[in-house]
Amino acid sequence: MNVVLLGATGLVGHGVLHECLRDHAVKRVTAICRRPPEITHPKLEVVLHDDFADLEPATAHLDQVDACFFCVGVPSAGLGEAEYAAVTVGYAVAAADALLPLDNELTYVYVSGASASRDSRLMWARVKARAEDALLAYPFHTYVFRPGYIKPMYGARPRERAARMIHAATSWLYPLLKRVLPDRTTSTGAIGQAMLAVSRMDGTGPRTLTSGDINRLARK
Template sequence: MKVVLFGASGMIGHGVLRACLDDAGVESVIAVVRRPLAVQHPKLHEVVPADFTDLTDVATSFDGTDACFFCLGAPSAGLTEAEYTRVTHDYALAAAHALLPLNDELTFVYVSGAGSDSASTTMWARVKGRTEDALLALPFHAYIFRPAYIRPRQGARPGTRSYRLMYAATSWLYPLLRRIFPKHTTTTDTLGRAMLGVTRLKGRGPRVLASTEINDLGALPLAEGKS
């Protein structure tokens, strides 16, 4: 399986990248990045587009893609709705439309968030909800992940200082949160395995997955062997 990954340098993308590199069923990972990653692996290849809303210059790298994991995002704090829409909605739809002609059996997984709703009065939830609706309307196997609290694992860390401080202050609470709110917690490792899990569904099952469904899929073993 050939995977295209957006957002590999972020907290969630880090977990997804590790899962892909560890899974013997993944032959190659094309990481679409703003700047080179501090990771080297025989299966990993990086492309740096000039514009994330127009991927024409890197489109040939996507030939033969079986799955796209879109983990790219930005905190909404301090951004206007137009700025947040560009990163959250426009980048995701540009990726989808670049990949759509290449494989009508493509699996496209978009990381959204708990509470996303196109009718919401909250800006981030409304923009993510509109993005979900647009992706689900496209003729490929789209899945939406709506995790709530995510525990970073295996070196994953938030990209912004405010989020790093928040996770540093609350990480000790995770065992308690998991015990009290098991349906609302997950980890970066589990998210990565769950994304690989949905590629095996080929469009079956629920297309919008909350933490419970993510954790169920993430509990499944990786493909046999380890590269």
């Protein structure tokens, strides 16, 4: 299996990258990113690319793709809806457009959020839902992941100071949250394992998965 990973240097993408490199069925991971990941590996190919709104030049490096794992994300705090949508919707759709000529039946996994809804009063939740709708309209085997609380793994830390403080203050609660709210908590490792699981399902099963679904797939 050949995987394209977007967002490899982010919190979720870091965990997904580790899981892909650990999986014996994955032969190549192509990470398209603005700066190289800290990890190196014989299976990892890094394509440095600045403009995520136009990924066609980056896909010139790809000859075969079985799955695309989209883990790019930005905090919504301090951003207007148009700015937030430019990344959350625009980058995700740009990746789909660039990959479509290569294989219109590849598996595309999009990391959304637990409260994503077109009718939400929360701006970020409405925008995430728009991205989900746009991607589900493609002929890919598209899966939408809606995780709740996410535990970072493999030494990852949020880049934003506010996010680091939140994770530092709440990380000790994860074992308790996992027991009390198993369907609202997951980890970056479980997300990566679940992405690999759905990439083997050929478009079968539910297309929208919660933290509980993600954890069950990871356990398999």
